[in-house]
Amino acid sequence: MRIASHHVPGTPEHDLSSMLGGNAKYEPECAWPSDCTVQWGHGIIPAVPFFEAFPAGTFIRGEGETIAEAERQAFAQYLQDIACNHVWGRFRPGSVTYTNGAAFCRKCGGFRSRMFPEIRDLGWWRKPLSDMEAWHLKSIEENHELGAIMDRKYPADRERRARTGRVLRLRFNVFGKADDDSD
Numbered sequence: 051m052r053i054a055s056h057h058v059p060g061t062p063e064h065d066l067s068s069m070l071g072g073n074a075k076y077e078p079e080c081a082w083p084s085d086c087t088v089q090w091g092h093g094i095i096p097a098v099p100f101f102e103a104f105p106a107g108t109f110i111r112g113e114g115e116t117i118a119e120a121e122r123q124a125f126a127q128y129l130q131d132i133a134c135n136h137v138w139g140r141f142r143p144g145s146v147t148y149t150n151g152a153a154f155c156r157k158c159g160g161f162r163s164r165m166f167p168e169i170r171d172l173g174w175w176r177k178p179l180s181d182m183e184a185w186h187l188k189s190i191e192e193n194h195e196l197g198a199i200m201d202r203k204y205p206a207d208r209e210r211r212a213r214t215g216r217v218l219r220l221r222f223n224v225f226g227k228a229d230d231d232s233d
């Protein structure tokens with residue numbers, strides 16, 4: 051497993067979170083996979099000990115009387131997830147249908163981000179860029195240092211980021227930028 055950097059002494063993130071009093075000392079006990087990032091804490095509102103894990107493409111959170119109990123609860127969810135022969139759909143049981151590409155398993159309730167293409171209204175792109183989108187385009191086209199870091203850190207998302215840049219550039223060329231930030 052990978053321990054989130056704010057739990058690792060000597061990192062700037064650890065210094066900051068210690069300063070804010072949010073750094074609970076804890077050693078994870080379960081056999082999380084090597085590419086899974088984990089973090090934990092005591093919660094603020096409500097003050098419930100929690101343990102969070104980020105296995106590839108998903109997110110698991112456990113809560114309990116102690117962080118150890120929260121980790122065991124999260125790990126039980128993880129084991130249930132990997133044991134399931136998932137049937138993915140966009141509908142979240144007991145909730146609504148997600149259109150952002152997220153998927154929920156009809157059998158175990160497991161979650162994956164970006165399992166499906168995003169559903170958008172026809173012609174969604176035929177409008178000027180918002181302030182946020184214009185900023186995003188500028189960042190993609192001009193901040194090559196950040197681009198290199200993102201490519202190194204999230205190689206699987208490289209193509210998606212490049213496509214986002216192309217769509218924003220085309221929209222800007224055809225429709226320009228909105229006058230206000232209403233969108």
Ligand SMILES: [Zn+2]
Nearest residue numbers: 134136155158
């Ligand atoms: Zn499942």
